[in-house]
Amino acid sequence: MRALLVVNTFATQTSIELSELIAAALQSRVDLTVVNTEAPGDATTVAKEFTDARSGNSNHSDNEVIIALGGDGTSNEIANGILSAPMDSTQNTLPILAALPGGNANVYSRNLGFHRDAIKATAQLLRAIDSMNVRTMDVGLVSTPTHDRYFLFNAGYGLDAAVVARMQEYRASRNRVSDARYLATALQVLANGRERTHPHIQINEYEQRVHFAIVTNMSPWTYLGKRAIDPAPRSTGSDGLSVIASTSMSIKNVARLSREFIRSADVANNPDAITLSHQNEVRCQSDRPEWLQIDGEALEQVTSVQIRQSKAALRVLTCV
Structure with a gap:
């Protein structure tokens, strides 16, 4: 499985050292690329580019994933990047979203059942990847x-x-x-x-x-x-x-x-x-x-x- 780890090192509980530990663990299961964001909106741009490249590749796997390491804003930006795909994209042509806690409240990742400690949540994520525990969810639109x-x-x-x-x-x-x-x-x-x-x-x-x-x-x-x-x-x-x-x-x-x-x-x-x-x-x-x-x-x-x-x-x- 190919995966993109998007790291917001400015998030409350995220650091370069933490992201390196998590990346090392993830690389045992996935073909991983790591991108650090520098400013608001970067995660959306990165996720959109990943999604667009996937849509244009007929050989892509159905189970490619974008992993957020940051706060809820990072997960939100990635979701908006994924969902900016052309309207004729089928749902299975879009990447899967995963969220690891790296902010203050980390509401989204915790709502999905992940621990609020990033290292423990990474262990849970590895098990979810192994079992492909994927849920199709509704989102809101303002x-x-x-x-x-x-x-x-x-x-x-x-x-x-x-x-x-x-x-x-x-x-x-x-x-x-x-x-x-x-x-x-x-x-x-x-x-x-x-x-x-x-x-x-x-x-x-x-x-x-x-x-x-x-x-x-x-x-x-x-x-x-x-x-x-x-x-x-x-x-x-x-x-x-x-x-x-x-x-x-x-x-x-x-x-x-x-x-x-x-x-x-x-x-x-x-x-x-x-x-x-x-x-x-x-x-x-x-x-x-x-x-x-x-x-x-x-x-x-x-x-x-x-x-x-x-x-x-x-x-x-x-x-x-």
Whole structure:
């Protein structure tokens, strides 16, 4: 099997030394090429070139794989590179995606059953390669006036995405991120009284405005250390999108939502929340620009976004 290992050495828990250890282990099973990314978007370009070369080669194997070593943003970029193939490409002509943890939360790789330690996850990946434990999964697609981007596990519009945008600025200064930093940033955003009192976002045909909309393609939504944060347990990656939105950001409801999120309790019984499941399409619009994020990466500020699910779009190596 031919494999491409795409390494983001700027990710929180990734280093040249770690990537060399993992590459040595992978070379025992696959014909491996290693590429280190230098800037945002590089992983998409590399994955697209690999996919295009594969599509033009009639002798390719059906089981070539692109392995992400980095954070969720690296996996997202590779998925977008794979899925940028011409529309007439059959699914089996596209490479398989694998994700190893190298960032902070590593939501996607952990959702696929891999350990949060990169070395232990590599051992799991080798077993998945040996058994060809491949699952065909749905992905999400966000469309704005300027972007069409796929996402793997979640998208957010509003306050959730504003926190991600703040964290992205923090990472851009070469600061190391952590769960504690995320929580501190979330509190800073929530401290803005205007944000708490004036919801601006409309979801589908609902008349009541909300402060944020979290759209999940698979669960858990994220992780806090070892703890899974799973407010939308119905998201499986194969049965439609789930939506969680809040109509109130009062101190009382923020405290309730925090408890529900941390306990992975279904928020459907919260009177100040809107929850939807098994959605093929979600439309959000606002009377002012709001931040949009996908898979933990801030994309842009927009006044409207359409979010859809693309069925059976991507083959993925899993250990579950």
